[in-house]
Amino acid sequence: MLTFYISYGCSFINGTGAFRAPWALQMIPAILLFFGMMILPESPRWLASKDRWEETRAVLTLTHGHGDPDSPFVVREFDEIREWIRIESEAKNASYLELIRPRMLNRTIIGVFMQIWSQLTGMNVMMYYITYVFQMAGLSGNNLLVSSSIQYVINVVMTVPGLLLVDRVGRRPLLLVGAAFMALWLFANAGILGAYGTNPGPGGVGGNTPEASTEVTGAASKAVIACSYLFVASYAPTWGPVSWIYPYVLNMHTPRTTRR
Structure with a gap:
């Protein structure tokens, strides 16, 4: 932004x-x-992996304990790191082949396709190519650029509710609601452009933008702009953060070396 x-x-x-x-x-x-x-300072987990436990505790005290090495948070975090190091040492021979073995294959597919569908929702078009969409809606010049920038503001602002709701509402409901609303706004945009759009010619809108191959005016133009904003407002609190959180949570109990 x-x-x-x-x-x-x-x-x-x-x-x-x-x-x-x-x-x-x-x-x-x-x-x-x-x-x-x-x-x-170095990561506490990395220090622990090198058997540098005193430094691990010192970093945890600095970052979480406010100078108190006996802080309950520091003690709990230190014990968790020690347990994870023990688990990883037992699974040090784990390889990437573990990701496609029967017991892990389902998790792998879900995690990979979560990221794939996050990119294929149309969000990149609505962010990086929004100027073409708004040109088709009749905007131009500074008005076009300022109107396009609102997409970035919406994306930043609407991410906050998602971060606040993800643990209260749950990952799956947010994904389902987000997907439904994003589909609604995309279908609305496609229908409006298809029903009310006109062909501006081979040069596109303005004669020099062939990518903007359809043109709408009046109420249809305002509807396209509104649906574009609403699409981003639907993506930002749902698929935006959850598509990154879900794959990690899904595999958080597997060896970290194969989760990366």
Whole structure:
């Protein structure tokens, strides 16, 4: 979202700075991350895997215990790490072939296809190619870019309810509700463009955008824009976060070396 608005602001710069400035600004987070990683402590789990238990406890105390090594959270986390290290040491010979053995195959298929269908829902089209959709809805110029940016705002804001509801409502209900609503908005968009759209010619809308091959106006145009926003608002709190959480939870009791 921030990148979009920075790029939009830089579009008003005359000359090559319009695209050089956004590219250069991307270095700032990378530089901060580079120097920040130098003072970041090692992962407690990695330290434990190297049998460096005192350092493991020290990092847990620093990050979770507020300086108290006997904090209940630190003790519980330390015991959990020790138990996982024991389990992984017993399963150190586990290979990726475990993922396709009968007892694991179902989990593997669900986890893989969860990610596949998350990408095939149409979310990427509604985010990265939304300018073409909105061009077909009659928007142009700055109005087109600002209207497209609202998709990113909706995506960020609507992810928060999903994170709050995922443990209360459950993963499966969120996926089912999200899929139903996303299908509804996509079918609505397809129906509106099919019923009310006109062919702008081989050059597309405006004569220079062949990707925008259909054009709608009036109420149909507003409906396409609204359905596009509602699609993102349906994806963000459901398939957006859950498609990443579900595969991990599904396989959290398998050896970590094969879960990665």
